[in-house]
Amino acid sequence: MSILVDKNTKLxxxxxxxxEGLFHAERMFAYGTNLVAGVTPGKGGEWILDGKVPVFDSVxxxxxxxxxxxxxxxxxxxxxxxxxxxxxxxxxxxxxTITEGIPVQDMMRVRNYLDQKGARLVGPNCPGLLTxxxxxxxxxxxxxxxxxxxxxxxxxGTLTYEVLYALKELGMGVSTCVxxxxxxxxxxxxxxxxxxxxxxxQTKKVVLIGEIGGTDEEKAADFIQKHMTKPVAxxxxxxxxxxxxxxxxxxxxxxxxxxxxxxxxxxxxxAGVRIAKxxxxxxxxxxx
Amino acid sequence: xxxHEYQSKLIFAEYGVPIPKGxxxxxxxxxxxxxxxxxxxxxxxxxxxxxxxxxxxxxRLAKSPSEAEELATQILxxxxxxxxxxxxxxxxxxxxxxxxxxxxxxxxxARRPVMMASSEGGVDIEEVARVTxxxxxxxxxxxxxxLQGYQARDIAAGIDLPRELWRSFGKIAESLWQAYKKxxxxxxxxxxxxxxxxxxxxxxxxxxxxxxxxxxxxxxxxEKRDLDVEAPAEIEARKYGLSFIKLDGDIGCMVNGxxxxxxxxxxIKFFGGEPANFLDIGGGANAEKVAAAFRIILSDxxxxxxxINIFGGITRGDEVARGILTAMKEVKPKVPMVVRLVxxxxxxxxxxxxxxxxxxxxxLADAAKKAVxxxxxxxxx
Numbered sequence: 089m090s091i092l093v094d095k096n097t098k099l100x101x102x103x104x105x106x107x108e109g110l111f112h113a114e115r116m117f118a119y120g121t122n123l124v125a126g127v128t129p130g131k132g133g134e135w136i137l138d139g140k141v142p143v144f145d146s147v148x149x150x151x152x153x154x155x156x157x158x159x160x161x162x163x164x165x166x167x168x169x170x171x172x173x174x175x176x177x178x179x180x181x182x183x184x185t186i187t188e189g190i191p192v193q194d195m196m197r198v199r200n201y202l203d204q205k206g207a208r209l210v211g212p213n214c215p216g217l218l219t220x221x222x223x224x225x226x227x228x229x230x231x232x233x234x235x236x237x238x239x240x241x242x243x244x245g246t247l248t249y250e251v252l253y254a255l256k257e258l259g260m261g262v263s264t265c266v267x268x269x270x271x272x273x274x275x276x277x278x279x280x281x282x283x284x285x286x287x288x289x290q291t292k293k294v295v296l297i298g299e300i301g302g303t304d305e306e307k308a309a310d311f312i313q314k315h316m317t318k319p320v321a322x323x324x325x326x327x328x329x330x331x332x333x334x335x336x337x338x339x340x341x342x343x344x345x346x347x348x349x350x351x352x353x354x355x356x357x358x359a360g361v362r363i364a365k366x367x368x369x370x371x372x373x374x375x376x
Numbered sequence: 377x378x379x380h381e382y383q384s385k386l387i388f389a390e391y392g393v394p395i396p397k398g399x400x401x402x403x404x405x406x407x408x409x410x411x412x413x414x415x416x417x418x419x420x421x422x423x424x425x426x427x428x429x430x431x432x433x434x435x436r437l438a439k440s441p442s443e444a445e446e447l448a449t450q451i452l453x454x455x456x457x458x459x460x461x462x463x464x465x466x467x468x469x470x471x472x473x474x475x476x477x478x479x480x481x482x483x484x485x486a487r488r489p490v491m492m493a494s495s496e497g498g499v500d501i502e503e504v505a506r507v508t509x510x511x512x513x514x515x516x517x518x519x520x521x522x523l524q525g526y527q528a529r530d531i532a533a534g535i536d537l538p539r540e541l542w543r544s545f546g547k548i549a550e551s552l553w554q555a556y557k558k559x560x561x562x563x564x565x566x567x568x569x570x571x572x573x574x575x576x577x578x579x580x581x582x583x584x585x586x587x588x589x590x591x592x593x594x595x596x597x598x599e600k601r602d603l604d605v606e607a608p609a610e611i612e613a614r615k616y617g618l619s620f621i622k623l624d625g626d627i628g629c630m631v632n633g634x635x636x637x638x639x640x641x642x643x644i645k646f647f648g649g650e651p652a653n654f655l656d657i658g659g660g661a662n663a664e665k666v667a668a669a670f671r672i673i674l675s676d677x678x679x680x681x682x683x684i685n686i687f688g689g690i691t692r693g694d695e696v697a698r699g700i701l702t703a704m705k706e707v708k709p710k711v712p713m714v715v716r717l718v719x720x721x722x723x724x725x726x727x728x729x730x731x732x733x734x735x736x737x738x739x740l741a742d743a744a745k746k747a748v749x750x751x752x753x754x755x756x757x
Binding site for chain 2: 111190193229273328336365
């Protein structure tokens with residue numbers, strides 16, 4: 089078992105004919121992900137990946153032809169909201185958006201609309217999902233994680249890779265790794281993923297990687313305290329970040345005294361989460 | 377991106393918010409002319425992107441054009457919290473009966489914009505929120521439906537606004553919402569919105585912050601960026617699509633990915649060092665971008681060591697190595713450099729750097745420890 093994606097996920101890729109999208113489509117396909125179609129308006133009828141994957145003009149057509157149930161979006165930021173609306177309207181229930189730099193007001197409209205449609209969004213500005221040995225949806229390098237019983241949820245990209253790599257170095261495997269993204273308005277949050285890990289029989293331990301900005305880590309701490317039986321270890325990035333500055337991610341900012349790393353660490357520790365001093369320490373905290 | 381008061385108020389006015397008559401001036405002479413045109417008392421207001429202008433003496437009342445000229449001369453020679461005053465706004469002085477607050481911002485937790493108002497205007501609203509939160513009336517706006525008329529009425533009633541002003545308040549609230557929405561703002565604030573002695577509502581001060589991610593659809597607004605508030609290195613970094621923030625320490629950092637960049641800073645601090653900057657070279661950075669990043673880091677005279685931490689995914693280790701070598705030929709750094717490459721093409725990258733006289737590390741912790749020791753002048757190999 090795993091969460092959100094596995095070998096049975098029928099995935100379409102929106103924007104996978106572009107340079108960046110195609111690069112990652114090749115890697116997802118080579119990993120064994122069940123990538124059934126691509127969608128690029130105006131390129132319907134073409135094929136990508138040596139003729140193995142058909143391209144359609146719309147999500148609706150791609151879904152009708154392939155019965156896809158998830159989509160991964162690489163569409164540039166100015167067209168990304170439209171791509172998400174389109175996927176939701178076509179009846180896709182799992183939408184993973186990799187794109188960075190989507191306007192905040194676009195994301196507020198998208199999130200509200202997707203909630204009404206009952207579609208789950210992961211991202212935006214995220215590395216996607218990896219269920220080792222089954223499916224790689226997004227840009228997480230496939231070779232840095234092995235199958236196992238650790239569930240990983242993170243707001244970051246390369247920092248997550250760092251943790252996956254450290255786990256692998258010690259022979260520890262992963263059930264599913266979920267990148268929820270670094271934007272202030274996103275879809276799936278920590279609590280959604282923690283709940284799924286708590287319910288997933290394969291997952292025995294959980295890693296939570298947070299960062300400054302917002303109060304999602306504090307809410308996660310409250311959830312862990314009340315509802316989690318599985319052990320959680322974590323790391324919070326941005327302890328040295330100055331207030332009022334956006335640290336690369338649109339959502340990583342300390343403003344008006346909220347979003348501080350110290351507050352998040354305090355809340356998580358109070359909920360019994362073991363907080364690492366640096367990311368390479370996380371696997372050690374899970375071992376004993 | 378923050379806008380100046382005069383820019384914000386002009387945008388508000390475009391959408392129908394009443395503002396005082398006035399214009400911006402870059403010289404005392406212009407200020408005098410504007411005051412003459414307006415006649416009567418005027419307010420001379422420094423245009424700088426920091427709070428507390430009034431307390432710093434950057435907002436003054438002038439009774440005559442010659443006084444306006446005199447005050448403009450003073451204010452234009454000021455620095456407020458380190459920022460030079462380059463322009464003053466000359467506004468007709470309003471006859472103020474009462475001051476209220478009206479603003480819209482993004483409520484991150486609610487995932488919606490929120491309109492906020494208070495009968496206590498003209499003061500720091502964050503202070504009001506902290507001390508007397510019950511004095512702030514809020515309404516969340518459905519991003520798909522927009523502000524509804526009843527919401528504005530509820531707010532007007534909530535702040536005890538006289539009934540005869542509800543209609544004009546409703547219009548101002550809707551105008552502010554339109555300005556906020558159509559400019560892709562993250563903050564649009566009127567503080568204070570004043571009730572004048574002839575019972576009219578006027579936006580005496582205004583503030584807007586725009587969403588940097590949305591500037592592509594507002595080229596006219598993007599041009600209004602005030603570069604005074606940014607460190608020169610930050611401006612240079614933006615040209616290359618790098619995310620850079622200057623800090624006070626002495627260990628330069630070059631990392632791919634925002635989370636990992638923050639973490640690298642934290643780990644340096646954990647091992648007793650001080651990071652000199654935040655720098656994310658982004659995903660898929662090429663040699664040219666890496667070289668630019670390297671030059672920007674080394675332009676800081678406080679730098680005593682550099683930590684390069686690259687976890688290759690989309691970014692390739694060999695590309696990063698090539699960028700470093702290119703930049704090293706130009707800038708010839710005299711400080712020790714610690715490099716850690718992992719992931720895609722890391723081995724090729726390491727080979728390229730083998731003869732570059734750099735300190736290598738296998739883990740982030742090891743790299744940080746070595747950078748801290750190197751910055752302290754210890755010998756590491």
